Amino acid sequence: MNDWAELDRFLRTDPRDVGCEEAMAMLHVYVELAAEDPAEAERRHPGIAAHLRACGPCDDDFEGLLAAITE
Template identity: 70%
Template sequence: MSGPSELDAFLRTDPRDVGCGEAMELLHVYAELHAADPTAAAARYPGIGAHLRACGPCSVDFEGLLAALER
């Protein structure tokens, strides 16, 4: 960590965050549910939602899946 802002961001990490590994395993399932019912997705997979709020690369993948589902 190189500065106070990075440390602050790390300390604010949601304890429900499941991490990249678990998020990637279930991201396609989460994306399909989110496309149909975002509230249900958030309730069923709170750890994935927490992770996507914290992880830019995983959020980009999620947005890509949502875009593909809209086609």
């Protein structure tokens, strides 16, 4: 087994991706904005949006918080 798949995933990482730590620190702000206007949330916080597209666990947290405040 080789690491080509891991390397390919790394090379496709959006350079705007802020990483887990920063995304989690600002997730509450992003969620509240996304609940009102998802396009505006992505426009104002492109690094968080890029991270959520790439990181399943962080996206799960986002979806859970979004559901909690919209349901």
